[in-house]
Amino acid sequence: MDTVLLKEIKHVLLSFPEYWEQDSLLKSKVIDDLRDYRKDLIEKLLDNEKIRNAYTIKISNNYIFRIDDLIDMLRYKSYWDNSYTKYSNEIGLTSEGRYLKYNTDVVVDFPHKDCVLQGGMTNEEVGKKEVFYHKILAKEEIDILLEPKVFINVKKYDVNGEHEVKEFHDSDNLIIKGNNLIALYCLKERFAGKVKLIYIDPPYNTGTDSFKYNDRFTHSTWLTFMKNRLEVSKEFLKDDGVIFIQINDVEMAYLKVLCDEIFGRENYLNTISVRTKSNAGATGGGEDKRLKKNVEYLLCYCKDYNSFKEFNKVYKKVELMSYIKQMENEGKSWKYTSVFKDFGEKVYYKTIKDGSGQDINIYKRINFKTQSISSIAEEENISLEEAYRKYFDRIFTTENSLSSIRTRVREATDNEDNLYSIEYIPVSGKNKGKVTELFYKGKNKRLVNFLKETAEIDENGKMYKKDIYGTLWDGINWNNISREGNVVLPNGKKPEELLKIIIEMATNSGDIVMDYFLGSGTTAAVAHKLGRQYIGIEQLNYGDEDSVARLKNVINGDGSGISSIVNWTGGGSFVYAELYELNQKYVKQIQNLTSEEEIENVIEDIKEKAFLDFKVDIEKITNENSDFASLSLEEKKNILIQVLDANQMYLSYSEIDDFQYEIPESVKQFNHSFYNKS
Missing domain, CATH: 3.40.50.150 (Vaccinia Virus protein VP39)
Structure with missing residues (x-):
């Protein structure tokens, strides 16, 4: 597809015969002159309104020429001449004169990091080892490439099967x-x-x-x-x-x-x-x-x-008794082995403040009673697993918590081997805004952690240890x-x-x-x-x-x-839709070729129906006098794909009413709904 901007740039450059060798642009010479700020060249470029709009920034009625952007376009844009050899050799992406497929030097500022590659990802049945990438695109071409496309073959699926759909909803x-x-x-x-x-x-x-x-x-x-x-x-x-x-x-x-x-x-x-x-x-x-x-x-x-x-x-869940057994086999200490047989009588002790000034009510527990889980199992003549299940909500361990609340509780209570509980409303964390109860035990008022906070019993009575997923x-x-x-x-x-x-x-x-x-x-x-x-x-x-x-x-x-x-x-339910393929269907057709005999039919089909790159003369490339016939099947397929216009792979939404595409009214309705157009 010929673009207006490229035509204008070429028109300006044609007024400088020294930049041309027959039909080939001497890009390096143009680039050198731009870097040297050749006055007459820059003046002619800026005199052109379309070039000026594309490659300048206007500040206080003055124009700043984005010369590096124009140089990048010249460096990376493919200008194909009539020579098939040069045409085929110039297919690809380059950096400093080297094609990317040979370039192994990648740093943060990698080649073409500021470019758009429209290439797909397919590695078709024919076993292609290289994906086909489209050429480096200028701004105008990128806009065309990335503008909204038409959706076709639209369907909605639910428990009743497949349905026609004319509207798209935000919840679909x-x-x-x-x-x-x-x-x-x-x-x-x-x-x-x-x-x-x-x-x-x-x-x-x-x-x-x-x-x-x-x-x-x-x-x-x-x-x-x-x-x-x-x-x-x-x-x-x-x-x-x-x-x-x-x-x-x-x-x-x-x-x-x-x-x-x-x-x-x-x-x-x-x-x-x-x-x-x-x-x-x-x-x-x-x-x-x-x-x-x-x-x-x-x-x-x-x-x-x-x-x-x-x-x-x-949480990652592991069957509890298996987890305990694994800990024992690995020589690790399983700490949840104590049970509160009785939490004792709850007696108000005093009120203190947390770091944010909120009340912390402290209660002393009178005549509380604890016992080891193993002694309970032996005493009640039940298995250890049965004991864990029976006393699941009362099994605990203690830890030397470094929290400020524990410090405040320890300072406000005594050094006796007893039990205190507190009630307060956290201002952050998982219990933010909720009345929360914590227990502190022993001379140092160690924080009580209950097994139920790190384990669970499912609806079938199975117990699982839960560990929060980390990295x-x-x-x-x-x-x-x-x-x-x-x-x-x-x-x-x-x-x-x-x-x-x-x-x-x-x-x-x-x-x-x-x-x-x-x-x-x-x-x-x-x-x-x-x-x-x-x-x-x-x-x-x-x-x-x-x-x-x-x-x-x-x-x-x-x-x-x-x-x-x-x-x-x-x-x-879900809605299914496909992008309306133009040249993309020919890419698939070419990729699926398996014999030389199929090539001619595809070429004729492409000539008649496909959108071709305006810079390529397909007749000259594929005629009997060219080198095309001597290429391998894979090479021919590569060339034919590159002949296709990169910007016409899919049908743009702006062309939905073009009669040649024969788009059904229901499909138009869906697209209008999707793009919120009347």
């Missing part, structure tokens, strides 16, 4: 099929500042072909790919929202620095280590010369640290997760249990959860079961094993994953 769950960068910009106006949690599981850039996602980026392209998406996704977060990014050690260090820049170091919360596999066995279990990988990482940032409150308390998450079951949700994804699938922890930790009922690397739909499935609203975006085609199939199973009462834990029985 949403699944979008299409390039996630484009889709994010389609969603931005409607959902900016409304999402409480973003979880993504992007390509790890491992250099393998284990996943359908392209996983063979170079550092620079991978970082640019991630930067484009993280920057826009930040705009979706509420002020107290958070993002979790799952990654392994290949790019984790680089990603941390990138996220520090995008979200701000002050908004960094944690790096969580998630144990994913068992330890190496007796033989060592190393991977090549390296140690076996047992963990992945979750990088966690908030939108605004001052607005972020705190994570909800989420090491182990005990999550990664076995047999490939069929969770009744859809199969052999590699890369995450356990529903993992997403349950994240979603419960970061959100409350009704909050919006987003995942724009949705895959088989784990995030959406768990959010659905937990009563959260969700937005999912996926580009790849998983056939019958995709997120839509999984969510339909969830609505119909899927019993796998966390269903039994949260008592899931079905219900709810």
